[in-house]
Amino acid sequence: MNLSRRMAATAVLATAIAGTVALTPQASAAATASYNGVCGSGYKVVNSAPIGSKGTVFLTYNSAKGKNCVVTVRNTTGKPIPMFAYLYVQGADESAEDGGAYTSYAGPVYGDGRGKCVDWAGGIDNQSTWTYGSNCGSLKAYRVTKGW
Numbered sequence: 001m002n003l004s005r006r007m008a009a010t011a012v013l014a015t016a017i018a019g020t021v022a023l024t025p026q027a028s029a030a031a032t033a034s035y036n037g038v039c040g041s042g043y044k045v046v047n048s049a050p051i052g053s054k055g056t057v058f059l060t061y062n063s064a065k066g067k068n069c070v071v072t073v074r075n076t077t078g079k080p081i082p083m084f085a086y087l088y089v090q091g092a093d094e095s096a097e098d099g100g101a102y103t104s105y106a107g108p109v110y111g112d113g114r115g116k117c118v119d120w121a122g123g124i125d126n127q128s129t130w131t132y133g134s135n136c137g138s139l140k141a142y143r144v145t146k147g148w
Helices: 003-018
Strands: 044-051 055-062 067-074 080-089 096-102 105-112 118-124 126-136 142-147
Touching: 044 105, 044 118, 044 126, 055 118, 055 126, 067 080, 067 118
Parallel strands: 080 105
Antiparallel strands: 044 055, 055 067, 067 105, 080 096, 080 118, 096 105, 118 126, 126 142
């Protein structure tokens, strides 16, 4: 990972965990997050990953536009908590991130991913999931799930 992407990822993580006080596990939510369509028309879910018991990060793709989109969705809406969505298209100069305190979802963030591998991630409160080298044909993706 080059220095600017490492710095961006660190900033996104710092935003996601800023203000987190309690690190005690919570009971798993009764509801499961589903894709909410915020990327726009023509985007289809091509991959997803759970973020502990708190929600799901979705990678979508629009084949007509050749663009990927990432959105992180909570299992249940509620008071604003730290969340982030992250996307890096391999070979691009910059990544796309959205982080802050949200009630239901973070993102969407976009990148031109036609024919390229992507790194994507999402975080909710003190948990995150990162996937590297994904959705690029026969190469196997590498996923890291973290909890604080």
